[in-house]
Amino acid sequence: MDQVKIGKFISERRREAGLTQAQLAEKLGITDRAVSKWETGKSLPDASIMLELCGLLNITVNDLLCGEVVSMENYREKNEKNLVEMVRQKEEADKRLLTMEIVIGLVSMAFFSAMLAIGVVFMTMEKPVWVFFLLVGIGLLQFIVCMSFALRIEQVAGYYECAKCKNRYVPKYGSVSMAMHVGRSHYMKCPVCGKRSWQKKVISKTVEPRV
Numbered sequence: 001m002d003q004v005k006i007g008k009f010i011s012e013r014r015r016e017a018g019l020t021q022a023q024l025a026e027k028l029g030i031t032d033r034a035v036s037k038w039e040t041g042k043s044l045p046d047a048s049i050m051l052e053l054c055g056l057l058n059i060t061v062n063d064l065l066c067g068e069v070v071s072m073e074n075y076r077e078k079n080e081k082n083l084v085e086m087v088r089q090k091e092e093a094d095k096r097l098l099t100m101e102i103v104i105g106l107v108s109m110a111f112f113s114a115m116l117a118i119g120v121v122f123m124t125m126e127k128p129v130w131v132f133f134l135l136v137g138i139g140l141l142q143f144i145v146c147m148s149f150a151l152r153i154e155q156v157a158g159y160y161e162c163a164k165c166k167n168r169y170v171p172k173y174g175s176v177s178m179a180m181h182v183g184r185s186h187y188m189k190c191p192v193c194g195k196r197s198w199q200k201k202v203i204s205k206t207v208e209p210r211v
């Protein structure tokens with residue numbers, strides 16, 4: 001998707017609709033800075049307001065994603081391309097999120113170890129024992145906070161696959177956080193077949209065809 005082209009197209013259609021950036025932003029309940037960012041190609045409108053935006057600009061979502069009014073004869077083909085592209089972009093974003101999860105985990109673990117090490121050093125210097133517990137406490141607290149954040153990332157990025165029926169879905173945070181897990185595999189109940197199994201993390205919603 002060509003963000004710059006889409007941006008120019010939004011700007012053009014907005015003017016044709018007789019709206020300023022501020023007016024358009026107000027109708028969508030967002031900041032005019034967000035509109036400006038789309039129009040300069042720095043970001044794309046969020047999926048949640050795409051339909052409303054297209055309604056105001058009198059275009060289809062497909063037009064918006066192509067950055068032009070799509071003629072009827074190649075409408076279907078372009079539509080499919082856009083859908084594939086959107087799925088691909090989500091998958092890439094999810095992969096980045098999962099990398100971030102690992103980084104957060106490692107940094108958090110390092111911080112905890114550092115706190116523990118400093119605590120031990122203090123103990124050898126015969127400082128009061130509460131200093132040790134304070135440092136370890138701080139380390140542990142940040143570890144718990146970071147881990148729940150990392151788990152939240154893991155929950156929303158990609159899908160979990162049921163080992164029994166191969167259904168791929170996004171479980172609720174509660175079921176992910178309460179489930180036993182080894183790495184990213186969680187022992188959870190599948191909402192489709194109702195069976196419990198070790199569900200592994202996958203990036204795509206659909207099973208990739210074998211090449």
Ligand SMILES: [Zn+2]
Pocket residue numbers: 162163164165166167190191192193194195
């Ligand atoms: Zn299942």
